[in-house]
Amino acid sequence: MTESRYPDSIELCEVAPRDGFQAEDEWIPTEKKIEIIRKLADTGVSSMEVTSFVHPKAIPQLKDAEEVVQAVQDISTMKMRALVPNVKGAERAIGAGIKKLKLMLSATDAHSLSNANATVEEAQKKLEPIAELAEKENVNVGGSISVAFGCPYEGRVTEKQLYPILKRYQQMNVQEVSLADTTGMANPKQVHHMLQDLQAAFPDMTFSMHLHNTRGLALANMAAGMEQGIRRFDSSIAGLGGCPYAPGATGNVPTEDVVHMLEEMSIKSGISLEKIIQAAKEVKNIIGHDGGSYMLQAGPNSQLHDKVESQNKVN
Template structure:
């Protein structure tokens, strides 16, 4: 067995909770603002250090997030969490800044087909439209990160070539962006593809920080987390109770569940700084509040540490 190599993983990672944005936006039934705020506060108690709290899109586009300003302003006392928000344009950027957001995330598709569905324009045109957003953010001292949706597979065009992603990353670098979230928006990625693409992107853009935003549509998200870890990725998005789904991607289901990611990582000795027991309790509460979960294994089976009572030794008949 001496020929076997030990799997090398990072000692710790940072999890960004995205349910308040990605999870809530997929819900058709209105979630009262006070319930959103309560769930955010409960999540903050678990040790989560980063959260994508909302999106400053037009209320008609995603009615569920029309209370973005109120939600953000109501949790400004939670100084132990770094909040970020998704912004689609300059107007949304100004709203986010006025509400108190210190980090913005840009919205961009990997393919023209998804971009036309999501932003009503081609990818390069959409990306060039980021310049005034970045300029406004810099004026106010607000950090901006990039994103690439359907980075591994598009429901309209299929598998996305790494060359296309590299071209988008290159344009991001010219804008001064040094963080990019790679999103498997419809759960089409596989571990080999994730490992290979990240290897090429890291080699081509060694100064860029890449993070992973994985959906579990086809049950591959956790395997893709492992592949990304093996490439040294230490930033991951996830959603409590597995909530989520893109309104502009057919059949998109939820993100990988935060409690499932934390459980898996901690079992492998990768630190998250998050209290799993507290997280599972919040997941149960979120499921009860929302009315369903998005496929959480922790809610179904519980953690490995949750053992059952040992069977008692019974006397054999006739002895």
């Protein structure tokens, strides 16, 4: 029997307060955002992307970033990070109390131009002052690459397309990079080969994954990632989320679905399945919808039903 390459435990970063909320057109009151963050922290979530310090005109839903971050500083059981697009955003985030910044780049020029109004090289150059500021302020920085497996404008992305981006990140002293399947174009075989190649080419870099469930393959891709040694993944309660600049993008892989899969595989996440399903139901009620959660539709395997005594069959 082949020895399993699955881990004993992994770390999930909850991204609904940023990636999920940014996709909502209807204003979510600040107090409701804070309430949701606290509910999620109570489930055992140990890492969270709580907001993004973008210009309010770009994403009005996150214009209350400072207020949200400052209101949850007392949650000592959870590491908090924030997405920052530029130095101004980084300064705001650090001022609000954020200790880890997340940078964002696209794998292709077409997506970068639609998302950041700049080519990949131009966008990455603009991130260098953020890394310098973070080092000066003793704040951690993680990188990310959107559409890392496939771009809705340019198609499939190859490993070699990511090399110059990752090398530039290394030069910026960013050693942790999230590979994002922004529009759900990845498949498990591709994930396997991509990670195998990147980890061989960049052995000192720590990779994580940010998966969207656009075509129903997020959990399968996560399993492929775990087999290749990935131990950090992003997920979003109730499957909320979706890039505003990615055509057809749906929500992130639902946190409750991930926790259920992990429990069935005896892999620890530190998150209570019962509590995260209940939190997902409450978040769905607050937001008004979910993003395609199997746990909210079918429930966990442990949720058994009354036995059917007999059936009337028509011949």
